[in-house]
Amino acid sequence: MLEIKNLHVKLEEEDKVILKGVDLTVKAGEVHAIMGPNGSGKSTLSYVLSGRDGYEVTDGSATLDGEELLEMEPEARAAAGLFLAFQYPVEIPGVGNMTFLRTAVNAQRKARGEEEMSAGDFLKVVRAKAKTLKIDADMLKRPVNVGFSGGEKKRNEILQMAMLEPKMCILDETDSGLDVDAMKLVSDGVNALRDAGRAFLVITHYQRLLDHIKPDVVHIMAAGRIIKTGGPELALEVEKNGYADILAEVN
Amino acid sequence: MALPQAKQDVLAARIAGLSLPQGGWAGAARADALARLSAMGLPVKRDEYWRYTDPTSLTTPDTPHAAVFDARDEPPAFDGIDRVRLVFVDGVFDPAQSDDPAAAGVEIDRLAAVADRDIHWAQSLYGVLEARGQNPVQRPLAALNTAFATDGVLIRATGKAAKPVALVYIHRDEGSDAILHHCIKLEAGAEVTILENGPAAARFTKVMEVEVADGARFHHIRTQGRDHERRAATHIFARLGAGALFKSFTLTANGVLTRNDAVIELLGDDAVAHVAGAAVGDGNFHHDDTVFITHAGLRCESRQVFKKVLKNGAVGVFQGKILVKPGAQKTDGYQISQSLLLDEDSQFLAKPELEIYADDVKCSHGSTSGAIDETALFYLRSRGVPERMAQSLMVLAFLAESIAEIEDEAIAEDIRSRLEGWLARHER
Numbered sequence A: 001m002l003e004i005k006n007l008h009v010k011l012e013e014e015d016k017v018i019l020k021g022v023d024l025t026v027k028a029g030e031v032h033a034i035m036g037p038n039g040s041g042k043s044t045l046s047y048v049l050s051g052r053d054g055y056e057v058t059d060g061s062a063t064l065d066g067e068e069l070l071e072m073e074p075e076a077r078a079a080a081g082l083f084l085a086f087q088y089p090v091e092i093p094g095v096g097n098m099t100f101l102r103t104a105v106n107a108q109r110k111a112r113g114e115e116e117m118s119a120g121d122f123l124k125v126v127r128a129k130a131k132t133l134k135i136d137a138d139m140l141k142r143p144v145n146v147g148f149s150g151g152e153k154k155r156n157e158i159l160q161m162a163m164l165e166p167k168m169c170i171l172d173e174t175d176s177g178l179d180v181d182a183m184k185l186v187s188d189g190v191n192a193l194r195d196a197g198r199a200f201l202v203i204t205h206y207q208r209l210l211d212h213i214k215p216d217v218v219h220i221m222a223a224g225r226i227i228k229t230g231g232p233e234l235a236l237e238v239e240k241n242g243y244a245d246i247l248a249e250v251n
Numbered sequence B: 001m002a003l004p005q006a007k008q009d010v011l012a013a014r015i016a017g018l019s020l021p022q023g024g025w026a027g028a029a030r031a032d033a034l035a036r037l038s039a040m041g042l043p044v045k046r047d048e049y050w051r052y053t054d055p056t057s058l059t060t061p062d063t064p065h066a067a068v069f070d071a072r073d074e075p076p077a078f079d080g081i082d083r084v085r086l087v088f089v090d091g092v093f094d095p096a097q098s099d100d101p102a103a104a105g106v107e108i109d110r111l112a113a114v115a116d117r118d119i120h121w122a123q124s125l126y127g128v129l130e131a132r133g134q135n136p137v138q139r140p141l142a143a144l145n146t147a148f149a150t151d152g153v154l155i156r157a158t159g160k161a162a163k164p165v166a167l168v169y170i171h172r173d174e175g176s177d178a179i180l181h182h183c184i185k186l187e188a189g190a191e192v193t194i195l196e197n198g199p200a201a202a203r204f205t206k207v208m209e210v211e212v213a214d215g216a217r218f219h220h221i222r223t224q225g226r227d228h229e230r231r232a233a234t235h236i237f238a239r240l241g242a243g244a245l246f247k248s249f250t251l252t253a254n255g256v257l258t259r260n261d262a263v264i265e266l267l268g269d270d271a272v273a274h275v276a277g278a279a280v281g282d283g284n285f286h287h288d289d290t291v292f293i294t295h296a297g298l299r300c301e302s303r304q305v306f307k308k309v310l311k312n313g314a315v316g317v318f319q320g321k322i323l324v325k326p327g328a329q330k331t332d333g334y335q336i337s338q339s340l341l342l343d344e345d346s347q348f349l350a351k352p353e354l355e356i357y358a359d360d361v362k363c364s365h366g367s368t369s370g371a372i373d374e375t376a377l378f379y380l381r382s383r384g385v386p387e388r389m390a391q392s393l394m395v396l397a398f399l400a401e402s403i404a405e406i407e408d409e410a411i412a413e414d415i416r417s418r419l420e421g422w423l424a425r426h427e428r
């Protein structure tokens, strides 16, 4: 599904190289986790994949079901099925959460040549999905993420994902800021979306999330590269010993 | 103090071609206005109050030409609102296109039609608020209007109006110069909604005097038409009694030059005045909101909410003042003026002022100027919203606080859809 090859990325504005040859393949139906020290480039990878400005790809490629992502506008990537749950969800004063969701759902449908969702159908679906994430009617009415608590913002990301039904979901530290119960809610939300046609790339610092969302593959990223890949046991090792051993082993 | 020669010259040239209507109930008020005007002269570029807006084209004897704009398939503003339409074409009343004024359930006369009468209720209003509003800042164009206005409406309400009164200003003649003067009097407890739409003329000089007596409620929503080349200098003078409500909202899309003055006096206790504006300009657009709110009563509330979206060298101006008189305790004054600059060529000039002579008041003002939030734009796009649509959403969000000042949801929706149309036509 997602195939990243030899991806090199630097900042557009300065001569700072952040990704130094990332190789990563995620197959449909799989859940991959990426762990790694702060500043190793995990969020940068997710931003570059989703098309944020400010980065320059100097080498390599990234494809989604064979389509070159890096050439596409962010909205086209979304319509193609890519979704990023932001590490820091953005507040948009003045734009209602509901309006935002409906605009997004219908824009994607339109881009794919599908029929738009009627206001009534949309309302029904969004209410049901919001309920399972314990997002109340008030949060749906408020401006996007404005005044939401950290955990509410993360749940709102998952609601967007549930509404948009993307095929490639990237979750950037969705577990940070969540209380124990919310972590369970969010994980249930993610697990409910797991199926053979969909894949997940879960960026996290903690094993805790991976107890709920069981990964097939775990990658360790350091200094702009994937330095080690393994099974779920790799996450347990990090949890127990930190990164020192792994970094030493590679060097 | 002798009037500078330059101002005298501008004035002499401007009024040479105008005729001062004589006699009738308004004759004395017109003569007084002319005397005021002669003492002030017309504004020139050097005047402090015209520092950001060049008044030259508003005072020339000849009207600068303005092409008539074809709005194509966009319906006129307020089309879906049940209203009584009074239509002026280049400042001339057109009975054929107008509705029966009686349907509004308020008293409506036309200035030109009742000019010959010896007495009229509007005598207590015509030129009266304008004259009060000449202090502490001179407003010569308003005095010129009182002296030379050719027509206007005189509306008096004693109760709740049955329907909004819609003043429809059509522009057909590329060289038209319209001077209209309206007086609106809400007796105690009355409620009236006035809608205005259209460019009116190549150059439009307008005054609206509004007296809102105790407990009365006045709503005003206007759109100034989409003609790119039209010029307008408008004044609203309002005086509020105890517990009175005054709400005015203006949408300005396009227009080479617009100067909208609002001069509001909260005289009675517990009065509320809100003035708001949403202006969107692309290219040759200069839009000036100048507001002067005087708090004299106790516990009065005023709000100024002005938002401007500017691109391709468009210029926005805001001059807003809150004056709290001695004794006007518990005043609650709020003022915000913001611009969203869609490129680096556009500019916003703001001069917010507070002058407070009471000690127990709450006044805040803020003025900002900024570009579109790129992070939010990316967030929207990452959810599949195309760039232009995302930008429109954010622009509408930026304008939302001003549109929220419109109480009637159907009218607010009309304004929103107009803005959406404008944004769609002016995508980058």
Ligand SMILES: Nc1ncnc2c1ncn2[C@@H]1O[C@H](COP(=O)(O)OP(=O)(O)OP(=O)(O)O)[C@@H](O)[C@H]1O
Binding pocket: A011, A018, A036, A037, A038, A039, A040, A041, A042, A043, A044, A045, A054, A087
């Ligand atoms: N726009 C930017 N300007 C300057 N430095 C940047 C920018 N974007 C990323 N960086 C730098 O690139 C490196 C990688 O950042 P990134 O956010 O991708 O790390 P991360 O692995 O997600 O870290 P964390 O675990 O703390 O979230 C960091 O050193 C960061 O400071």
Ligand SMILES: [Mg+2]
Binding pocket: A042, A043, A044, A087, A172, A173
């Ligand atoms: Mg990160």
